[in-house]
Amino acid sequence: MSSFFSYLISGISLGSIYALIALGYTMVYGIAKMLNFAHGDVIMIGGYIAWLVFSSLGLPVWLAIICAVIVCVILGVVIEKIAYKPLRTATPLAVLITAIGVSYLLQNTALLTFGPASKTFTSVVPDSLGISIGGIDITGETIVTIVVTVLIMVGLTLFVNYTKSGKAMRAVSEDRGAAQLMGINVNRTISLTFAIGSALAAVAGILLCSTYPQIGPYTGAMPGIKAFTAAVFGGIGSIPGAMIGGIVLGIIENLSKAYISSQLSDAIVFAVLIVVLLVKPTGLLGKKINEKV
Amino acid sequence: MLKVDNIQVYYGMINAIKGVSFEVNEGEVIALIGANGAGKTTILHTITGLVAPKSGHVYFEDKDLTKIPPHKIVYLGMAHVPEGRRVFQQLTVLENLKLGAFSIKDNAKIEENLKYVYAHFPRLEERKNQVAGTLSGGEQQMLAMGRALMSNPKIILMDEPSMGLSPLLVNEIFKIIGEVSKDGTTVLLVEQNAKKALSIADRAYVLETGNIVMEGKASELLNDPRIKAAYLGE
Numbered sequence: 001m002s003s004f005f006s007y008l009i010s011g012i013s014l015g016s017i018y019a020l021i022a023l024g025y026t027m028v029y030g031i032a033k034m035l036n037f038a039h040g041d042v043i044m045i046g047g048y049i050a051w052l053v054f055s056s057l058g059l060p061v062w063l064a065i066i067c068a069v070i071v072c073v074i075l076g077v078v079i080e081k082i083a084y085k086p087l088r089t090a091t092p093l094a095v096l097i098t099a100i101g102v103s104y105l106l107q108n109t110a111l112l113t114f115g116p117a118s119k120t121f122t123s124v125v126p127d128s129l130g131i132s133i134g135g136i137d138i139t140g141e142t143i144v145t146i147v148v149t150v151l152i153m154v155g156l157t158l159f160v161n162y163t164k165s166g167k168a169m170r171a172v173s174e175d176r177g178a179a180q181l182m183g184i185n186v187n188r189t190i191s192l193t194f195a196i197g198s199a200l201a202a203v204a205g206i207l208l209c210s211t212y213p214q215i216g217p218y219t220g221a222m223p224g225i226k227a228f229t230a231a232v233f234g235g236i237g238s239i240p241g242a243m244i245g246g247i248v249l250g251i252i253e254n255l256s257k258a259y260i261s262s263q264l265s266d267a268i269v270f271a272v273l274i275v276v277l278l279v280k281p282t283g284l285l286g287k288k289i290n291e292k293v
Numbered sequence: 294m295l296k297v298d299n300i301q302v303y304y305g306m307i308n309a310i311k312g313v314s315f316e317v318n319e320g321e322v323i324a325l326i327g328a329n330g331a332g333k334t335t336i337l338h339t340i341t342g343l344v345a346p347k348s349g350h351v352y353f354e355d356k357d358l359t360k361i362p363p364h365k366i367v368y369l370g371m372a373h374v375p376e377g378r379r380v381f382q383q384l385t386v387l388e389n390l391k392l393g394a395f396s397i398k399d400n401a402k403i404e405e406n407l408k409y410v411y412a413h414f415p416r417l418e419e420r421k422n423q424v425a426g427t428l429s430g431g432e433q434q435m436l437a438m439g440r441a442l443m444s445n446p447k448i449i450l451m452d453e454p455s456m457g458l459s460p461l462l463v464n465e466i467f468k469i470i471g472e473v474s475k476d477g478t479t480v481l482l483v484e485q486n487a488k489k490a491l492s493i494a495d496r497a498y499v500l501e502t503g504n505i506v507m508e509g510k511a512s513e514l515l516n517d518p519r520i521k522a523a524y525l526g527e
Contacts, residue, residue, distance in 0.1 A: 164395070171381050171392050177343050178379040183367040183396035183444070 002135045007258040008251060013142040013211065015250020016149035020204035021227030022234065022242035023156065024197030030173045030237035031193045034092065037099040038079060040224015041106035042198050046072045046205030047121065047215040048114060055122040064124065068202040076198025077191050085187070103221075110217040118216035121209040141211045148207065152200065153243050160239060169193060173237070226253070226266075229273050235286025244284060294319045294479060295340070295371075295448060300349030302335050302503075309335050311503040312349070317448065322470070322480040324490035324511060326524060327500035333483040334376050336500070337450050340481075341366050341373045353448075367396045372446035376453050376483075378437040382426035386417055389425050389436055393443030402445070410439040413469055431462040438469065448479040455486045467493055487524035491515045499524075 021043060028036045046068040054064035083102050087095045129140030160166040171179040172189045180186055208223060209215050226249060234245025249269060256268040276284065295317040302310035310332045317323045325333050338344040340351050342363030351358040353369060361369075372393075381389050390410060394403045411418040414435045420428065425436055434454055441449055451470065455463040467489055474480050474493075484490035491497055494511040499520065507514065514520050 167384070167388060167392060168395065170384060174381045174383060175379050178375060178381070179392075180343065180363045181341060181367060181373045181375065182392045182440075183364050184392075185362075185364045 003258075006136045006138075007254050009136070009138055010142055011251035011254030012247055013145045013250070014254055015230075015247035016145050017204050017208050017211070017246075018223065018227045018230045018250050019243045019246025020149055020152065020200045020207070021223060022231040022246045023153075023239065024200050025228050025231040026234070026236055026239060026242040027169075027193050028197050029231070030239075031169055032080075032084065032190045034084060034095045035099060035228070036084075036194075036197075037096070037224070037228075038102035038106055039197065039201060040220040040222075040227070041103050041110075042072050042076055042079075042201040042220070043205035043208065043223060044110060044215070044217065044220030045075060045106060046202035047209040047219055048110060049202075050124065050206045050209065051119055051121050051215050054124060055119070061124045065203075065206060068206055069199050072198040072202035072205075073195045076194040076201070080191060080194040085190075107217050107221070114217065116217065118214040118219075121213045121215045123210040123213055124206055125210055139211075141207070145207045145211065148203065152203065156196075156239065165189075165192060226269065229270065232283055233273050233276055235283030238283070238285045241283055241285035248284075294354060295481065296352040297336070297340065298350045298352065300336070300339055300346040300351065302332075302339055302344060303347050309503055310339070310346070313500070313503070313505055314349075315498050315505060315508070317479060317481050319447075319479055320474075320477065321496065322474050322482060322494045324487075324494035324497040325481065325483045325500060326485070326487040326490055326497055328524075329485065330502070331500040332503045333500055334452055337373060337375075337452050337481070337483055340450060341371065367444050367446075370445070370447035372441035372444045372449045374437045374441045374449065374451045374454065376456070378430075378433045380425045380428075380433050380436045380440065383424060385422050385424055386428070386436055387421040389440050390417070390421075390443050393440035394445075396444050403443070406443050406445055410442050413442075413472060414439050431458050431466075434458060434462075434466060435469075438466070438473075442473065442478075446478060448481065449473065450481045450483075452483045453485060454482070455484060455489060463489060487520070488515075491520075 021039065024039050025036065028034065049068040049071045050064045053059050053067045054061055079102055083098050084095060087098060123141060125140040125144045127140060129143055131138050160169060168179065168184045168189050171182065171184055172186055176186050209219065227246060230245035230249040231242045233249060234241030252272055253265050253269050257265040260268065297313060297315050299312050299314050300310055301308065301312055313336060325336065327333050335344060339346050340358060342358060346359060353371060356369060358366060381392065390407060394406055397403050416432055417435055417439050420432065425433065428436060438454065454466050458466065470480060470482065471493055482490055482494060491511040491514055496509065497511045497514050498505050499507040
C-alpha cells in the first residue's frame with residue numbers, strides 16, 4: 001500500500017510538470033487560436049540555460065532560474081513575432097507547419113550548441129528537503145514541484161480572472177474583433193500570453209530536469225507531446241482543464257508504469273486520451289463551441 | 294465630426310463599397326439604411342478599423358482613422374455596437390461593462406459611467422453577476438449598447454440594434470437610442486428596419502450594393518415614394 005502512495009505522489013509530481021507545460025499550450029490556443037508545437041522545445045531551452053548557469057558555471061540557483069525564465073520569455077515572444085504573427089490571417093495548417101518548423105529549429109540549435117550527448121543536470125532542489133511520512137519517502141523535487149505548481153496555478157487563476165490584463169486575455173480569446181473595439185491591443189495580449197506560457201515552460205523545464213537529472217536536445221519533445229495531450233484531455237483552451245488534465249495524465253502514466261508495464265505506459269496514456277475524446281470530444285472541462293447565431 | 298471620404302472596400306475580388314462618402318455632424322442621429330448585403334456593416338467596420346479600405350479616408354475630428362490602429366480608435370471617443378451584439382459570452386455582465394471602459398483609467402469615472410448605463414438599462418444591474426451568454430437576445434443587445442456607452446463616447450455607431458428582437462423590445466431599444474442622443478452623444482445608426490431608423494434619425498443615407506443612392510432629411514425620406522416602395526413596404 002505504501003508503494004502505491006509513493007507512485008501516486010510521484011505521479012502527481014510528474015503530472016504537475018505536465019500541467020505547467022499544458023497551461024502554455026492551452027493559453028496560447030485559447031488566445032492566439034494556434035497549436036504552438038515548439039512549446040516543448042522552449043522547455044528544453046529553459047533546461048539548458050539553467051544547466052549552463054547552475055551546473056556548468058556554478059552560479060547560484062536563483063540566478064539560474066531567473067536567467068532561464070528571462071531567456072524563455074524573450075524566446076517565446078520573439079518566436080511569436082517572427083514566425084507566427086505574419087501568419088495571423090493564414091490557414092491553421094500553415095501555422096501548424098510553421099510551429100513544427102520552429103520546433104526543429106530549436107532542437108537543432110541546441111544540438112549544434114551543446115552537442116548530441118545529454119548533460120547531467122544538477123538538481124536545483126537540495127537533498128535535505130526530502131521527507132518521509134509513514135514509510136513513504138518523498139523527494140525534495142516532488143515537494144518543490146507540487147508546491148510551485150500549486151502556487152503558479154493559484155496565481156494564474158487570480159491573474160486571469162481579476163486583473164485588467166487577464167480580462168483582456170479572456171476577451172481576446174472569445175472575440176478578437178470585439179476586444180479591439182474595447183481598446184484592447186490584440187497583438188500585445190498575444191505577446192503577453194506567449195510570455196506567460198514561456199515563463200511557465202522555463203519553470204517546468206527546470207523542475208523536469210531536476211526530477212530526471214539529464215538535459216539533451218530532445219528533452220522537451222516527449223513531455224511537450226504529453227502536455228499537449230493533457231491540454232486536450234482537460235479541454236483545450238481551458239486553464240483549469242490543463243491543470244486537471246496534466247495531473248491526471250501524470251498519475252495514469254506513473255501507475256501504469258508501476259503496475260502494468262513501463263513500455264506500455266505511453267500507449268496507455270494515449271489510449272485514455274482517445275477514450276475521453278470519444279466520450280467527450282471537447283475534453284473534460286472543454287467549453288461547448290458556441291455556434292454563431 | 295465624422296467624415297467618410299470616398300472609401301472603396303474589397304473582399305478579395307469583390308468590390309463591396311464603391312466610393313462612399315458621407316458626413317455626420319455633432320449631435321446628429323444619422324441613419325444608414327439599405328437591404329441585406331448593401332454594405333452597411335462593412336462601412337461601420339471600415340470606420341472603426343476592423344476592415345481596411347483599399348482607398349479613401351475616414352476622418353474623425355480631423356484625425357484620419359485609416360492611419361490609426363483599430364484598438365486606439367475607442368480612445369478618441371468612438372464606440373461601436375457591432376452587428377450580432379458580440380458580447381463576451383463567457384464573461385459576466387459586469388465584466389463586459391468594465392471591458393467597455395477599458396480605455397478609461399480613472400476608476401471614479403468608470404463608476405460614474407456604470408451608474409449612467411444602469412440608469413438606462415436597469416435590467417443589466419439586476420443581472421450584473423450573470424454570465425452574458427445566458428442573457429436573452431434583447432438583454433444582450435442592451436449589454437452591447439451599455440458596454441459601448443461605458444467608454445464615454447462622443448459618437449456611437451450601432452449596427453442593426455433591432456435585429457432578431459420582438460417589436461416591443463425594438464421600441465425599447467429605440468427609445469434608449471433617443472435618450473442617448475438627447476444626452477449629447479452623436480449616433481450613426483445602421484438599420485434594415487428603415488421605418489424605425491428614419492423615425493428617430495435627423496438625416497439618412499440610402500445604400501444600395503456599395504453605393505449611396507439617396508440622402509436627405511429623415512422626415513422627407515419617410516414620405517418619399519421610392520423609399521416607401523423599396524424599404525417601407527407600402
